[in-house]
Amino acid sequence: MLKKRIIPCLDIRDGRTVKGINFVDIRDAGDAVELAKRYVKEGADELVFLDITATIEKRKTLTELVTRVAQEINIPFTVGGGIHSLDDARAIIKAGADKVSLNSAAVNRPELITEIAGQFGSQCVVLAIDTNFQDNEWIVYTHGGKTPTGLRTVDWAKEGEQRGAGEILLTSMNNDGTKDGFAIDITAAVSEAVCIPVIASGGAGAPEHFSEVFTKTKASAALAASIFHFGEISIPTLKDYLKTQNIPIR
């Protein structure tokens, strides 16, 4: 049976992880490769690296990091942040990333989804959608959640699928950082509306939140950052819990 995926997200700045980590046996907590290896050992099903610097002069650092990660990691990983062109995507994929995630750049120029999918296949293209609930509607935001677009979230997800995205990474800005659980309604709506996998993101604070999103929506995967980084929930503990809830887990 196909397993639900648990995906830690690592925020990267200048080639290093940003958030503090209290894992005891990592020598250099800021080293993205060390942390990634730790997560792989603990049973992470995939990894996402999100480059939050993403200025042009720092792109080379990111490509070097991707090369190192690819040399050491034997599970799939996605790289996002600052991918604005087919050339950006090509550099990251050539360095060894399995998928690239597009956010603002795809809203600005939706053809980019099709261009990358055409060259490297849909399975390479993750459409990242940041969504915010306002005036009774889930709306797409870009530029790290600063800019409202007026696009309705379900419509944009469907357009992304049609244009060739292979997966959707859906982050609820209302839930992100609250630790009160994932946004069930919009995750359910998007995962019903498209036929490609949806990764739920934003709001994870307890193992119950993961079982909730997997039982109440068709999400294929759930992503979290701080609860893993700060050791509030360990991946093995989370996975053991989900197995007791009869959720298919590796």
Place this chain on the structure above:
Amino acid sequence: MIAIIKYNAGNITSVRNAVERLGYDCRVTDDISVIQSAEKVIFPGVGEAGSAMIYLKNKRLDEIIQSLVRPTLGICLGLQLMCRHSEEGDTKCLGIFDTEVKKFPALDIVPHMGWNNMAVEGSPLFTGFGRGDTVYFVHSYYAEICPETISRCDYILPFSAAMQKDNFYATQFHPEKSGDVGERILKNFLAL
């Protein structure tokens, strides 16, 4: 030396990294003499069947792959191209495995993406493969079950997760992306 066939398919870097991590010398190449003299050949691939076959034909790599006598491992699109025919682009393939490649019916999420179980038969490729072990798949097309099937996976319908005929092996899943379980399968192949 292990030859990894270079053609217009994505993410060959992962396969090279995985082989190097296991301590083998390898070359990513489309040089016919290098491929023919390699101890083992890996035919990886993520991409589209039609354009991949055109590329292989232009480089004469189609007949070279068919005539290999050393252990050869197709991965993902590599497996599909080793079949008789693919629905993707209505493509005539290499015909090493006498079976059809079809698109998954849209009865569930497509692509089949993620970690899944499979039932394996006694093949040297699966030495040490345990019940409950999982491997990583990402594909929208599948090879039908056939006499050469050595592993079955069930997603929407039963399909070939791995096949073997003579010196030819192939996996639909990505051993290079399947953690320790995949590493072991790759190691089994390299030790043949």
